Amino acid sequence: MTATETRSPASPKTPPPPKDRPVRVLSFSQRLNKWDLKFSPYLYISPFFILFAIVGLFPIAFTAVISFQDWDLVRNEGEFIGFEQYIWILNNPQFWTALRNTFSIFLLSSVPQLIAAIFIAALLDRNIRAKTFWRMSVLIPFVMAPVAVALIFSNMFGDNHGLVNNVLDNWFGITIPWHKDPFWSHVAIATMVNFRWTGYNTLILLAAMQAIPRDYYEAATVDGAGAFRQFFSITVPSLKATLIFVIITSTIGGLQIFDEPRMYDNTGAGGPAQQWLTITLFLYNIGWREWNFGRAAALAWILFLIILVIGLINLMVTRTLVRDEGRRSPKPLKKGRAS
Amino acid sequence: MTSLDTTAVVTENAPRKRHRTIRIRGRRAGFWVYGALVVVLIGSVFPFYWSFLIGSGDASTINDPNMSWWPGGNFLDNAAAVVSDPAVNFWRALWNSIYSSALIAASVVVFSTLAGWAFAKLKFRGSGPLLVFVVATMAVPMQLGVVPLYILFADLGWTGSIGAIIVPALVTAFGVFWMTQYLRQSVPDELIEAARVDGASSFRTFLTVGVVAARPAAAMLGLFTFVTAWNNFFWPFIVLDRQNPTLPVALSLLQSNYFVDYSVVLAGVLLSTIPLLILFIFTGKQLVSGIMAGAVKG
Numbered sequence: 001m002t003a004t005e006t007r008s009p010a011s012p013k014t015p016p017p018p019k020d021r022p023v024r025v026l027s028f029s030q031r032l033n034k035w036d037l038k039f040s041p042y043l044y045i046s047p048f049f050i051l052f053a054i055v056g057l058f059p060i061a062f063t064a065v066i067s068f069q070d071w072d073l074v075r076n077e078g079e080f081i082g083f084e085q086y087i088w089i090l091n092n093p094q095f096w097t098a099l100r101n102t103f104s105i106f107l108l109s110s111v112p113q114l115i116a117a118i119f120i121a122a123l124l125d126r127n128i129r130a131k132t133f134w135r136m137s138v139l140i141p142f143v144m145a146p147v148a149v150a151l152i153f154s155n156m157f158g159d160n161h162g163l164v165n166n167v168l169d170n171w172f173g174i175t176i177p178w179h180k181d182p183f184w185s186h187v188a189i190a191t192m193v194n195f196r197w198t199g200y201n202t203l204i205l206l207a208a209m210q211a212i213p214r215d216y217y218e219a220a221t222v223d224g225a226g227a228f229r230q231f232f233s234i235t236v237p238s239l240k241a242t243l244i245f246v247i248i249t250s251t252i253g254g255l256q257i258f259d260e261p262r263m264y265d266n267t268g269a270g271g272p273a274q275q276w277l278t279i280t281l282f283l284y285n286i287g288w289r290e291w292n293f294g295r296a297a298a299l300a301w302i303l304f305l306i307i308l309v310i311g312l313i314n315l316m317v318t319r320t321l322v323r324d325e326g327r328r329s330p331k332p333l334k335k336g337r338a339s
Numbered sequence: 340m341t342s343l344d345t346t347a348v349v350t351e352n353a354p355r356k357r358h359r360t361i362r363i364r365g366r367r368a369g370f371w372v373y374g375a376l377v378v379v380l381i382g383s384v385f386p387f388y389w390s391f392l393i394g395s396g397d398a399s400t401i402n403d404p405n406m407s408w409w410p411g412g413n414f415l416d417n418a419a420a421v422v423s424d425p426a427v428n429f430w431r432a433l434w435n436s437i438y439s440s441a442l443i444a445a446s447v448v449v450f451s452t453l454a455g456w457a458f459a460k461l462k463f464r465g466s467g468p469l470l471v472f473v474v475a476t477m478a479v480p481m482q483l484g485v486v487p488l489y490i491l492f493a494d495l496g497w498t499g500s501i502g503a504i505i506v507p508a509l510v511t512a513f514g515v516f517w518m519t520q521y522l523r524q525s526v527p528d529e530l531i532e533a534a535r536v537d538g539a540s541s542f543r544t545f546l547t548v549g550v551v552a553a554r555p556a557a558a559m560l561g562l563f564t565f566v567t568a569w570n571n572f573f574w575p576f577i578v579l580d581r582q583n584p585t586l587p588v589a590l591s592l593l594q595s596n597y598f599v600d601y602s603v604v605l606a607g608v609l610l611s612t613i614p615l616l617i618l619f620i621f622t623g624k625q626l627v628s629g630i631m632a633g634a635v636k637g
Contacts, residue, residue, distance in 0.1 A: 033540075036540055036541045036542075037461075037541060038463070040457075040461070040541040040542060041457040041461040041462075041463035041466070042457075042463060044453040044454055044456060044457035044461070044545070045453070045454040045457045045458070045469065047450045047453065047454070047510070048450050048451070048453075048454040048473075048510045048515055049469075051450070051509050051510045052476075052510055052512070055484070055488065055506060055507040055509075055510075056476065056479075056484065056507075058487070059483070059484030059485075059486075059487040059488045059491070060479065060483050060484055062486075062487035062490075063483055063484060063486055063487055066486055066487065066490075076490065076493075076494065120376075120379055123372055123375055123376055123379075124376075126368040126372050127368050128368045128372060128373070128376070132624050132627070134376050134380075135627045135631075136619075136623040136624065136627055137376075137379070137380045137383055137384075138379060138380075138383060139619075139623065139626065139627055139630070140383045140384065140387075140616075140619065140623075141383050141386070142566070143566055143570075143612075143615040143616065143618070143619045144386075144387075144570075144612050144615070145569065145570035145572065145586070145587045145590070145611070145612070145615075146570060146572060146587075147570075147572050147587040147590045147591060148390075148587070148590060148608045148611060148612055149386070151590060151594060151604055151605065151608050152386045152389060152390050152605065152608060153386070155389075155393065155601050155604075155605065156386075156389065163389065195382075195386065199383065200630065203627060203630045203631050204630065204631070206631060207630075207631040207632070252478055252480070255480075256480050256481070256482060258572070258573050259572045259573065259587075262572075262576075262591070263591060263594065266594050266595050268591075268595075280482055280573070283482055284573075284577070287485070287486060287489075287577075288577055293486050293489075293490070296485075296486050297486045297487075300480075300482045300483050300485070300486065301483070303480060303482055303483075304479065304480055304482075304483050307478065307480055308478075311478055
């Protein structure tokens, strides 16, 4: 207080008198406090951003640089060659096989997985005893490493003496070429993904289900709708937003699949005729089997662009669907009219 | 981002609504619900049992179409074969997995809580765009950075060392986002103002208000990060070598060594999974409620 009174008249011409000691100390601690408020947020976020710049941002940018270079592993530097490596990849039939396999495995894993997850979540959403026990039981597979899952399932899906073929042979007299045929190898790999992730998605969908107002169900019961009718007319439509979130995240993960196809046989090359070669497995083979970092970097960028495009398509779909839902409430409708 | 927001907010209220339901539809679930759940439970557990079944037999079991559904007596022998195999380095792998995952989890929790606190509760220039940037990076695939990271670590002479898998995992965008969401909802601004009026410095406020409030979310994040780090394969497989693996890398070596003897391979699978199963038995409840509260995939 006194500081402002004494200073303000003098400040335009003469510098402030440095006599008043206690006031200066007070203003210093106030200034310290101000600095504290102003700069500590940056201090708190800086560890994340500094580390992230080194191990996240720098590699991403550098991948772009390397993708235009013919990288020499011995000298550890590259020579600019333009789009040559992108062209090499796009002209490589293995890339298109890998792309097809990746999408095939992704669809075979995400579609049945989500359907199963919704139904299991609906079971868990009912009034059951020992809720925590059942919820934990669906999550057990999630703690198992994908490599371990792949080893167990590739054993079960053995072509000659695997459990699945033994059972099929005993019961129906048929066996399935789980490793030779591309489609069946995708089914087997998708099964590994489904085993590990269904429970996880179940819990996410269960969380969304529990947020649905129970009055809806009460009204439906009064109207005479049964459990199945209620499930399809109330539960599923209300889950739209969460479903799309789950779809987007499983797309990002699914397009990067590596562990399961890598471990599906003991050579890890993606099958003798690339039956289950995926994009990331192809990237690994180019980069760390053929030791061509330039091509691997170009493929990494192509993969990123694919994920980006699929993500944008998902986002557009999300927007339309979310708007769809909004129409039920009056607010967005008014906004739409005003604009 | 908005969809993530709503799920998180909505779930916060879920338990309360749940209680109301029970009163409205007091009817207990029927027998078929439990029957279906038992089928799901068997599906979850069967692969573990199968690996024990094969892992406790011998090389001939797997080729026998009429094999017994009861485990044999060779599990300890097979486990010993895994543990003593010099090419697999099992104890080394176990130790590497334990300490790298623990270190990664601890680091992610500390840095995420710090950054999350700043984003959730402190006002500073650029916080909005910076947070959007953090969230956007969650969609960037790991593959985009592996080539330069490998070159970088090769330059440093770190390839083959466990540091090469710890350093890139010390921070995650998911962690920052997770803590931001949690702290935003769980700490009232009045509490921070009160601390400030009492003369607490910014860091003191963080320690006394932020850290205390963040504890449940931090536990969940730590657990989740630990499991993810433990199971991670792609990057460790690239950068580590045979002498110094983590458990998933050791498992991959096991398969290329014993491509015929699946009983040894699956005994190894079970051995490497047991530590996480034990962890899950003690903390599974928290992991489940955390996944349900966040509804965010890492």
